[in-house]
Amino acid sequence: MFNKETEYALRGLVYIKLQNLKNRRPGTTEIAKEIEAPQFYTAKILQRLVRAGFLRSLKGKGGGFFFDPDKPDLQLIKLISATEGDKSYSSCGFGLKHCDNDKPCPLHEKYAVIRDSINKLISDETVQSLAEKVYKKELNLR
Amino acid sequence: MFNKETEYALRGLVYIKLQNLKNRRPGTTEIAKEIEAPQFYTAKILQRLVRAGFLRSLKGKGGGFFFDPDKPDLQLIKLISATEGDKSYSSCGFGLKHCDNDKPCPLHEKYAVIRDSINKLISDETVQSLAEKVYKKELNLR
DNA sequence: TTATTAAAGGACAATATGGTCTTTTTGTAT
DNA sequence: ATACAAAAAGACCATATTGTCCTTTAATAA
Numbered sequence: 001m002f003n004k005e006t007e008y009a010l011r012g013l014v015y016i017k018l019q020n021l022k023n024r025r026p027g028t029t030e031i032a033k034e035i036e037a038p039q040f041y042t043a044k045i046l047q048r049l050v051r052a053g054f055l056r057s058l059k060g061k062g063g064g065f066f067f068d069p070d071k072p073d074l075q076l077i078k079l080i081s082a083t084e085g086d087k088s089y090s091s092c093g094f095g096l097k098h099c100d101n102d103k104p105c106p107l108h109e110k111y112a113v114i115r116d117s118i119n120k121l122i123s124d125e126t127v128q129s130l131a132e133k134v135y136k137k138e139l140n141l142r
Numbered sequence: 143m144f145n146k147e148t149e150y151a152l153r154g155l156v157y158i159k160l161q162n163l164k165n166r167r168p169g170t171t172e173i174a175k176e177i178e179a180p181q182f183y184t185a186k187i188l189q190r191l192v193r194a195g196f197l198r199s200l201k202g203k204g205g206g207f208f209f210d211p212d213k214p215d216l217q218l219i220k221l222i223s224a225t226e227g228d229k230s231y232s233s234c235g236f237g238l239k240h241c242d243n244d245k246p247c248p249l250h251e252k253y254a255v256i257r258d259s260i261n262k263l264i265s266d267e268t269v270q271s272l273a274e275k276v277y278k279k280e281l282n283l284r
Numbered sequence: 285t286t287a288t289t290a291a292a293g294g295a296c297a298a299t300a301t302g303g304t305c306t307t308t309t310t311g312t313a314t
Numbered sequence: 315a316t317a318c319a320a321a322a323a324g325a326c327c328a329t330a331t332t333g334t335c336c337t338t339t340a341a342t343a344a
Contacts, residue, residue: 001253004332007237014248027290036239041333047292059291060341095149096284097178106156106272106281110263111143114256121252130248139248142238146302169320183303189322201321202311 006083009045010127011035011141013074016055016065017131018141025064036142052082073126080122089118148225151187152218152269153177153283158197158207159273160283167206178284194224215268222264231260 002010012031019026028046032039046065050057054074057065067074080088093115094105101108133139144152154173161168170188174181188207192199196216199207209216222230235257236247243250275281 001233001235002237004237011237029290038333040335043291044293044333050291057291058341059289059339061289061343063290063341065291091143093143094283095144095146095153096282104281105283106275107263107267110267114259114263117256117259121249121256125249125252133248139246140238141236141247171320180303182305185321186303186323192321199321200311201309201319203313203319205311205320207321 002080003084005045006080008035008037008042009049009079009083010076010130011037012042012046013049013055013079013127014130014134015141017067017127018134020066021131021135025058025062025066027064031065034141049079049082054079054082067128073128076122076125076127077119079127089115089122144222145226147187148222150177150179150184151191151221151225152272153179154184154188155191155197155216155221155269156272156276157283159209159269160276162208163273163277167200167204167208169206173207176283191221191224196221196224209270215270218264218267218269219261221269231257231264 012035015031015035016026026034028043029039031037031046032042035042046055046057049055050065055065055067057063077089092099092105093107093111096105099105099108101112134141154177157173157177158168168176170185171181173179173188174184177184188197188199191197192207197207197209199205219231234241234247235249235253238247241247241250243254276283
């Protein structure tokens with residue numbers, strides 16, 4: 001489905017939000033361990049996400065990562081666009097540059113339906129909505 | 143959706159089958175041109191597919207690629223398993239090693255539905271069924 | 285103001301993917 | 315038998331992805 005960077009970003013952000021709900025600001029070591037991802041790679045990815053403005057961080061003692069409570073929820077599609085690029089779930093399943101209802105590839109009719117449902121999923125769900133589910137249903141992140 | 147190798151394999155095979163329907167056996171140069179793929183890379187991919195037993199080839203004058211008429215149709219899922227590995231559309235969208243109805247990730251409920259429909263699509267459709275669509279509806283492969 | 289803590293930054297390495305080119309082998313037609 | 319055509323094989327290169335580690339910067343607590 002997603003590439004590694006997106007996976008780690010997604011799991012990491014959900015973990016951060018989950019801890020934020022408990023008034024904690026986790027750091028890279030803890031996050032990486034809890035989501036079972038490579039520590040330094042996770043740190044680098046989180047760095048990028050901070051630079052992209054998706055979340056905030058604090059250095060030094062008591063520092064760590066946290067979401068700005070004033071910001072709107074982060075749709076998965078925004079995250080995925082940042083890590084994998086825009087065209088991930090907008091392009092042709094057959095690999096054609098131009099493929100639409102008028103000039104479809106042989107997969108178009110059936111694949112378009114699936115692509116739409118993927119886009120609905122990643123537009124509807126947010127990092128926060130997933131964290132809520134984990135919190136309420138005590139789901140696991142690893 | 144798919145990686146480049148799978149895309150070229152898929153388009154290439156459909157083109158070959160389409161030509162076979164017209165009693166032709168296309169070669170690598172023609173195939174690569176018609177599906178707009180890199181020539182030598184396409185040749186290498188077709189080589190692998192022949193070795194994997196998905197289609198046959200003939201060297202020398204009048205040679206080229208063709209499907210064994212006695213073989214059953216090639217499901218896309220078989221092709222994709224060969225080019226991308228088994229777990230492409232069987233694993234967790236969140237990246238968890240263990241994720242099922244009992245111990246789900248926060249995406250599971252919605253993603254499982256999508257994953258099932260992808261698996262249905264690539265099990266139902268075959269290289270031959272796609273070639274038929276292209277033939278009957280005069281669709282394009284590039 | 286100093287020590288400590290933790291993120292930021294950046295260099296570097298390993299692996300996978302995507303792609304090119306040349307040589308060898310094999311089949312066909314003449 | 316020979317020339318030719320086309321796939322097979324394999325060496326090689328480019329780029330992207332994934333991952334590690336070391337140094338620097340900034341914040342906090344003592």
